[in-house]
Amino acid sequence: MKNQIPKVAILMAAYNGRKWLKEQLHSIWSQENVLVDIYISVDLSTDDTYDYLKNTAKDNKNLNILSYGKRYGDAAKNFYRLIKDVDTSPYDYIAFSDQDDIWHSKKLIRGINEMKFTGSKGFSSDVMAFWPNGKEKLVKKSYPQKRFDFIFESAGPGCTYIFCKDPFQEFKNFVISNWKKVLKIDFHDWLAYAFFRNKNYKWIIDDKPLMQYRQHSHNQFGANSSINAYFTRLKLISNGWYANQVLAITDILGLPRITRKFILYNIKHTRRNKLHSLSMLVFCLFFNYKYGENL
Numbered sequence: 001m002k003n004q005i006p007k008v009a010i011l012m013a014a015y016n017g018r019k020w021l022k023e024q025l026h027s028i029w030s031q032e033n034v035l036v037d038i039y040i041s042v043d044l045s046t047d048d049t050y051d052y053l054k055n056t057a058k059d060n061k062n063l064n065i066l067s068y069g070k071r072y073g074d075a076a077k078n079f080y081r082l083i084k085d086v087d088t089s090p091y092d093y094i095a096f097s098d099q100d101d102i103w104h105s106k107k108l109i110r111g112i113n114e115m116k117f118t119g120s121k122g123f124s125s126d127v128m129a130f131w132p133n134g135k136e137k138l139v140k141k142s143y144p145q146k147r148f149d150f151i152f153e154s155a156g157p158g159c160t161y162i163f164c165k166d167p168f169q170e171f172k173n174f175v176i177s178n179w180k181k182v183l184k185i186d187f188h189d190w191l192a193y194a195f196f197r198n199k200n201y202k203w204i205i206d207d208k209p210l211m212q213y214r215q216h217s218h219n220q221f222g223a224n225s226s227i228n229a230y231f232t233r234l235k236l237i238s239n240g241w242y243a244n245q246v247l248a249i250t251d252i253l254g255l256p257r258i259t260r261k262f263i264l265y266n267i268k269h270t271r272r273n274k275l276h277s278l279s280m281l282v283f284c285l286f287f288n289y290k291y292g293e294n295l
Contacts, residue, residue: 013078015043017099125206127213142207143272150197158189
């Protein structure tokens with residue numbers, strides 16, 4: 001019976017995360033009906049994250065800390081390092097993890113069972129965001145998938161992602177083969193979702209939140225919950241960052257170059273959330289001048 005228990009490799013990127021790691025690691029070790037090994041890449045930190053993890057690993061054989069000393073600069077580059085360097089071939093499934101969340105005990109096994117039931121090769125889910133003051137908010141990403149949504153958005157927070165072994169190995173090889181282009185894409189979770197969807201691998205986005213998604217000042221993006229967050233995203237659109245990321249995604253996947261006409265013609269197929277599709281329309285109509293012939 002033991003051989004039937006799924007083996008899961010957890011890839012975690014860490015940076016100045018000492019205050020949250022104990023709770024997160026405990027929630028991963030508390031996963032039911034799976035066997036987990038955790039691989040952590042620590043970006044060069046100013047707290048004792050690395051020392052804490054090295055000491056913790058002495059008493060936990062399934063905790064593996066990658067070599068330390070390099071500054072990656074953002075979570076995506078740290079995750080790309082994990083994807084490239086960790087040997088995931090002995091595992092049935094691979095999952096991403098942030099350093100500061102709290103996983104529900106059935107997070108992995110529910111995702112795996114949903115993948116088996118639906119024949120999916122990739123999985124993600126809604127999350128419950130929470131703040132230090134006790135506030136909680138559902139972050140819904142499980143709107144119906146659209147034909148081209150993967151070009152314009154991820155499947156949700158990467159910390160919810162679970163992958164089947166074989167297609168993940170394809171993705172790993174893809175990352176290694178396209179390393180310079182990969183480093184131009186600022187979100188590893190967006191790239192992973194785009195790769196799987198472009199390969200026609202079925203992906204399921206579960207409407208059940210399976211983790212507590214911690215919100216604090218160190219989040220790279222977070223839960224889109226404040227006025228400041230919306231203005232931050234508006235700035236990224238208006239300064240050309242979003243368009244450049246879309247173009248980088250299409251380029252690395254070998255897709256035809258996205259044009260303004262394409263977006264307008266396929267506006268209903270660009271984003272899962274109808275309101276976000278409307279924002280794409282506004283984006284095309286009012287911000288196209290920023291990108292010349294790019295869109």
